Amino acid sequence: MEEVRYVLFDTNWPEITRFADEVSALVIDIGASSLRAGYAGDDTPKSIIPTTYGYIPTAPDSDAPMGDGATTEEASSSNNTVGGRKYAQIFLGQNGPSMWRPGMEIGNPLVDGLIQDFNPISPLIKNALEDIMRVNPSEHPVLVTEPTWNTPANRERMAEIMFEEFNVPAFYIANTGVLNAFASGKGSALVIDIGQSMASVTPVVDGFVLRKGLAYTPLPRFIHAISRNLLVNPTANRPGIELWPHQLIATKTPVDIGQQPIFTVRQDRIAQTTQSWRLWAESKEVDEWIQTVAAVSDQGWNDQLMARTMPKQYEFPSGYASNFGAERYQVGEHLFLTNNTNPNQPKTIPALVTESLRACDPELRQVLMGNIVLTGGGSLFHGLAERLNAEMLRTFPHTKIHAPGNPIERRYGGWLGGSILASLGTFHQLWISKEEWEEHGKAIVGQRCK
Amino acid sequence: MAASAADIRSALQLPESSSAAGPSQPKRQGTTATRKPEGISRELYSLIGPSQPLLAAQLAKPRFKQKPKFASAGSSATKWELRPFHNSARKDGLKLKHWAKASEDPDAGELQISEYPFAKYNVENPHHVFSQDEYTRYLEETPWTKELTDYLFELYREFDGRWYIIWDRAEFPPECHFDIDDLKDRYYGVCRKLIRNRPWPHDEASKAQLLNSLSFDKDREKMRKRYLVNLESRTPEQLAEEEALYIEIRRLEQTERRFKREREELMRTLAGLDSGLPDMIEDDGAPLGITPEVRGKKRKGVPGDAESPVTPSAVSSISSPVKKVAARDAAYDALHCIIRTGDGSGTTKAAHPPAFLRSAKIPWLKNNSIQGKIVQSFTEMGLSPSRLVMPTKENVAQLESLIEAVTAMVETKKHLDKVEYDIQVLKKQLDPQSGDDSMGEGIIKTEDPMEVDDVGGEIDGNDGRAQSVLSGRTSMCSHDTLQTQRSMSISSVDTNATSLSTRVNTKRQKRG
Numbered sequence: 001m002e003e004v005r006y007v008l009f010d011t012n013w014p015e016i017t018r019f020a021d022e023v024s025a026l027v028i029d030i031g032a033s034s035l036r037a038g039y040a041g042d043d044t045p046k047s048i049i050p051t052t053y054g055y056i057p058t059a060p061d062s063d064a065p066m067g068d069g070a071t072t073e074e075a076s077s078s079n080n081t082v083g084g085r086k087y088a089q090i091f092l093g094q095n096g097p098s099m100w101r102p103g104m105e106i107g108n109p110l111v112d113g114l115i116q117d118f119n120p121i122s123p124l125i126k127n128a129l130e131d132i133m134r135v136n137p138s139e140h141p142v143l144v145t146e147p148t149w150n151t152p153a154n155r156e157r158m159a160e161i162m163f164e165e166f167n168v169p170a171f172y173i174a175n176t177g178v179l180n181a182f183a184s185g186k187g188s189a190l191v192i193d194i195g196q197s198m199a200s201v202t203p204v205v206d207g208f209v210l211r212k213g214l215a216y217t218p219l220p221r222f223i224h225a226i227s228r229n230l231l232v233n234p235t236a237n238r239p240g241i242e243l244w245p246h247q248l249i250a251t252k253t254p255v256d257i258g259q260q261p262i263f264t265v266r267q268d269r270i271a272q273t274t275q276s277w278r279l280w281a282e283s284k285e286v287d288e289w290i291q292t293v294a295a296v297s298d299q300g301w302n303d304q305l306m307a308r309t310m311p312k313q314y315e316f317p318s319g320y321a322s323n324f325g326a327e328r329y330q331v332g333e334h335l336f337l338t339n340n341t342n343p344n345q346p347k348t349i350p351a352l353v354t355e356s357l358r359a360c361d362p363e364l365r366q367v368l369m370g371n372i373v374l375t376g377g378g379s380l381f382h383g384l385a386e387r388l389n390a391e392m393l394r395t396f397p398h399t400k401i402h403a404p405g406n407p408i409e410r411r412y413g414g415w416l417g418g419s420i421l422a423s424l425g426t427f428h429q430l431w432i433s434k435e436e437w438e439e440h441g442k443a444i445v446g447q448r449c450k
Numbered sequence: 451m452a453a454s455a456a457d458i459r460s461a462l463q464l465p466e467s468s469s470a471a472g473p474s475q476p477k478r479q480g481t482t483a484t485r486k487p488e489g490i491s492r493e494l495y496s497l498i499g500p501s502q503p504l505l506a507a508q509l510a511k512p513r514f515k516q517k518p519k520f521a522s523a524g525s526s527a528t529k530w531e532l533r534p535f536h537n538s539a540r541k542d543g544l545k546l547k548h549w550a551k552a553s554e555d556p557d558a559g560e561l562q563i564s565e566y567p568f569a570k571y572n573v574e575n576p577h578h579v580f581s582q583d584e585y586t587r588y589l590e591e592t593p594w595t596k597e598l599t600d601y602l603f604e605l606y607r608e609f610d611g612r613w614y615i616i617w618d619r620a621e622f623p624p625e626c627h628f629d630i631d632d633l634k635d636r637y638y639g640v641c642r643k644l645i646r647n648r649p650w651p652h653d654e655a656s657k658a659q660l661l662n663s664l665s666f667d668k669d670r671e672k673m674r675k676r677y678l679v680n681l682e683s684r685t686p687e688q689l690a691e692e693e694a695l696y697i698e699i700r701r702l703e704q705t706e707r708r709f710k711r712e713r714e715e716l717m718r719t720l721a722g723l724d725s726g727l728p729d730m731i732e733d734d735g736a737p738l739g740i741t742p743e744v745r746g747k748k749r750k751g752v753p754g755d756a757e758s759p760v761t762p763s764a765v766s767s768i769s770s771p772v773k774k775v776a777a778r779d780a781a782y783d784a785l786h787c788i789i790r791t792g793d794g795s796g797t798t799k800a801a802h803p804p805a806f807l808r809s810a811k812i813p814w815l816k817n818n819s820i821q822g823k824i825v826q827s828f829t830e831m832g833l834s835p836s837r838l839v840m841p842t843k844e845n846v847a848q849l850e851s852l853i854e855a856v857t858a859m860v861e862t863k864k865h866l867d868k869v870e871y872d873i874q875v876l877k878k879q880l881d882p883q884s885g886d887d888s889m890g891e892g893i894i895k896t897e898d899p900m901e902v903d904d905v906g907g908e909i910d911g912n913d914g915r916a917q918s919v920l921s922g923r924t925s926m927c928s929h930d931t932l933q934t935q936r937s938m939s940i941s942s943v944d945t946n947a948t949s950l951s952t953r954v955n956t957k958r959q960k961r962g
Contacts, residue, residue: 021568023546024532141546170544208615361614361630362678425568428537433544450608450619 021425025141026133028125029176029415032110033196033377036415037128040143040422044408045415047132052280053120054091054104090120092127097280100247102272106280112218113147113198118157122165129166137162141170141431143422145414148177148202148214155449156442163437170431172422173449177202177209179417180375183409184402190356190368192349192388193413194335194378196287197221199349201356203368208450213359217346219335220378227294227331228286244318245281248273252319261320289314293324295382296332299390306330332381336391350391369396374403375413457496528552539572577607578641588643593626594636602637631671638666808841813850823860824853 025040030051038045091097097106109117109124129137142162146155155173162171181189181204191202200216202209234240238258244265252263293312297305303326311323335349347355357365369392374385385403392399404410421427432448440447529552534545580589580603585596602620609615617630641664650657684692828835835853838845 019568021548023548170546205614206612208609208612208618210614210618212618361617362675362682364614365682426571428546428568429539429572431540431544431546433540433542435542435544439542 019425020423021428022423023141023428024139025143025170025422026129026135026137027143027145027415027418027422028128029145029179029412029418030110030115030121030124031195031414032108032113032198035124035128036412037125037133038415038419040419042419043416045412045419047128048412049093049124049128049132050097051110051124052097052106052108053124054097054099054101054106054277055087055120056089056101056104058088090123092120092124093131097277098247098284100269100273100277102269103274104277105274106276110197113195113200113216114150115154115158118161121158122161125161125166137166137168140168141172141422142166142168143172143174143418145176145179145418146173147198147216148175148200148209148211149216152446156445159432159437159442159445163434168434170433171437172431173445174418174421175202175209176414176417177204177214178207179415179421180373180413181371181417182207182420183375183413183417184373184404186371186373186402188367189371189373189402190353191373191375192353192379194220194349194374194376196378199335199346199352199376199378201349201352203356203360203364205364205367210360210364213356215347215352215355215359217352219346219348219352222344222346223331223334223378224283224286224290226334227290228283230327230331231286231289238322241316241320241322242318243282243285243316245278245285246317247281249317252317255319255321257313257321257323259320261316261318263318285316289316290331291380293328294331295328296335296384296387297329298383298386300387301329301333301337332384332387335381335384336387349388350395353392354395365396366398370398370400372399372401373413374401375410377411379403380407380410457493460492535566537566538569539566574607575610577603577611578644579603580640580644584644584647588647589640591636591639593628598622598626599636599640602633603640606637631668631675634666634671635668638664808843808846811846812836812838812841813846813853820857820860820864823864824856827856827860 020041022041027036027038027040027045029036029045033051035049035051036045037047091099091101091104097104107117107120109115109120115121125137129135144158144162146158158173159171162168176193177191177200180191180193181187186204187207188205189203191200191204193200193202197218197220198216199219200214203213204210228243231241231243239260242261244263248266248269250264250266252261255261293314297309306326306329309325309329311325312328313321313323315321334345338348338351339345357368360368372388372392374388379385385401389399389401392401404413409416430448432444436444436448530549531552532547533550534547535550536543536545582596585599589599601622602616605616605620609619613630613634617633620628620633622628642661645657645661645664825835833852835849835856838849
């Protein structure tokens with residue numbers, strides 16, 4: 001087969017293309033909120049799908065799936081019997097979990113940033129590569145990312161999936177901390193990665209993670225829980241907010257700010273809505289509120305200052321709207337402020353940084369603090385970079401924070417680093433080829449991907 | 451340039467005549483010989499002629515950026531093809547595919563196996579290996595076993611000597627308590643021992659160099675890191691105190707510097723330019739950031755020095771001979787015709803004259819009442835007090851002493867005139883009878899026998915008048931005695947200036 005391509009010059013990264021040798025590799029970055037996949041050498045992933053998936057469990061008595069083709073035309077629907085757990089139907093992609101379906105449960109394969117359930121992983125990857133990107137994975141080397149605290153068993157399982165199920169010619173698994181440092185153009189960095197469920201601080205030296213210096217906590221989940229409490233519980237100024245998702249609201253009438261919402265709920269759907277879907281939909285509302293409204297004060301908490309800040313208006317799907325003033329900052333403050341009264345609070349970002357640095361060689365601390373990389377979708381709090389800078393300067397006078405201004409770069413930094421790495425000419429000797437996989441087995445993953 | 455018939459024809463739009471006139475024929479040949487450049491009308495060209503290439507170039511059509519050649523522009527597009535290649539850095543037979551120009555080397559698929567461009571970056575640092583025999587003979591060390599040492603060397607190879615990574619990934623038994631410096635110490639120690647005990651194929655210098663590159667001082671490293679930790683773990687109070695102390699010491703230093711400077715200025719005012727403080731160390735205060743105002747002051751001081759009478763300084767610099775220069779320097783200087791004027795200590799400001807032109811050291815006259823007379827006497831001698839043809843050190847010194855002598859002479863003469871006048875007046879008062887005839891002359895002749903001053907010397911004044919110059923060896927300080935003795939002789943010439951003084955004598959004699 002002879003293919004002819006008119007090459008367009010990629011002017012985005014001229015200094016990188018000098019060392020680049022494109023082998024049409026694919027990069028897959030699986031995070032708690034989304035799965036990113038695309039060609040190595042691109043600056044944005046081609047397909048971004050939620051990692052969360054919807055499924056309808058098989059009835060215990062009948063395993064004949066009843067296809068409702070109308071609702072699954074966008075999502076990949078397939079009989080999935082991998083690993084013994086049977087889904088009658090699985091709904092993936094942008095219209096997967098977010099579309100209401102009677103009796104649909106919601107699942108997420110990741111727990112604390114690690115893949116706990118590998119059953120939906122292959123359908124997710126298949127959906128991203130074959131249904132959205134329309135590529136044949138058996139023709140492309142594939143680079144997959146992993147968090148620093150990934151287990152050897154997990155990465156070997158991933159290699160197995162890629163080689164055995166997708167039949168890829170070559171595979172590599174790279175660390176997100178390293179890739180985030182690469183995405184910022186640094187070989188050595190202190191990567192502060194705030195995702196949807198986990199916040200981690202990873203020291204990277206010469207392209208290697210210092211595992212002893214890794215510090216991570218489920219801080220974003222804690223922030224999420226705090227926000228949810230804040231919204232649901234009534235305050236002196238407003239009643240508790242009912243987090244009805246759009247999908248369950250039949251009609252609503254516009255009301256003034258702060259007034260009780262007037263809306264009707266789709267009673268026909270309520271009965272068939274599963275608990276997991278309801279939980280997922282409500283947490284999505286909370287997340288959207290956080291993303292729209294929440295912020296971090298520049299210089300630290302100050303009651304008078306907070307009272308004077310501009311409130312921000314936000315309207316919930318039920319039609320209820322309110323102005324959020326100090327509450328906006330209250331949420332972000334938990335990233336920095338240790339609350340001694342709450343024993344469940346995870347370590348704050350400065351505490352994580354201190355913990356990470358303490359485990360590093362004293363000589364390295366200066367270097368790392370001069371190369372802080374702030375990344376991850378959870379770091380997009382308004383004012384977070386400035387506040388972090390102010391906090392760090394207090395203890396380390398030579399702090400320099402690199403926080404990409406472009407939200408795409410911030411959210412998909414791991415993917416971007418993988419895209420850079422897998423397009424380098426010098427990287428191609430590191431791929432684990434199918435031949436090597438068959439010869440050495442699982443051990444090759446640990447040997448090659450240090 | 452005259453218009454040819456053809457030009458008229460073309461201007462009037464007449465048809466070209468086949469039978470051209472006689473004179474126009476050679477001209478046409480001329481124009482065809484030098485072709486009219488592009489972008490210029492024929493009429494204009496015949497006016498300005500062929501000698502205007504610049505103008506013609508300007509009138510030419512502007513050139514735009516070249517259009518990119520696309521496939522549609524006739525030639526077909528460059529063909530690229532997805533071509534498998536082999537990376538020689540890989541040990542397996544993985545064939546990855548990349549895009550390559552199909553035209554470049556259509557049948558080089560096999561050739562590429564050896565020349566993948568990025569394979570050359572796959573370099574491995576040299577590392578050491580040792581045998582069991584070598585280990586038992588040289589490398590035994592208490593906490594380390596052969597297995598642990600092997601493991602360390604394996605890690606070193608695996609991570610290419612990145613010690614931070616090695617230390618991070620190393621999993622030594624917990625009872626060892628190795629830290630990164632222990633690992634480094636062990637590794638480099640083993641390497642040093644191996645190199646020392648093995649036969650070395652190259653020269654000793656390279657061996658020493660290699661050993662030097664492998665040296666590692668564990669205690670020093672640990673101390674350094676302890677310092678680093680201490681530096682980092684300072685409390686804000688300590689930092690503030692440090693800052694305050696630093697500012698205080700800066701302030702003290704500045705005060706001291708100012709004090710010294712003032713003291714030096716005072717010393718100069720009191721005891722002359724040359725007597726700076728000998729311990730005034732050259733220190734421009736740059737590292738501690740002296741204020742620009744102080745610098746300005748300092749700079750202002752320099753022209754002030756230049757304005758002050760130069761004579762003493764010049765005398766000092768000239769009269770201080772090369773005696774203080776060390777012997778070897780003297781020999782060197784003599785060989786290279788270098789004359790040193792400073793006293794060579796070099797640390798004090800006063801003793802460190804910058805480079806100067808010798809002509810700048812020519813003394814100039816003080817602007818006072820007698821200046822005119824000095825100049826006059828110089829012109830009488832046929833000399834100029836401000837110019838020397840060859841201002842060597844000796845000449846300047848001689849000129850200087852000459853000026854001094856002339857000044858003294860003029861002053862003495864002035865004094866003498868005054869005294870003589872007084873004498874005359876007194877005489878007149880004493881002897882009113884003889885006053886008339888002496889008054890008419892204006893200048894009296896001294897009747898008294900001339901008193902020779904006590905130092906002695908030949909008296910040159912045959913007329914006994916003020917012009918007489920005594921080339922004696924009297925010193926300047928004897929003026930008062932001379933004056934009181936009403937001596938008409940002037941003795942001021944230094945021993946250094948004997949030749950000049952004799953010249954002056956001869957002149958005077960001639961005049962006399």
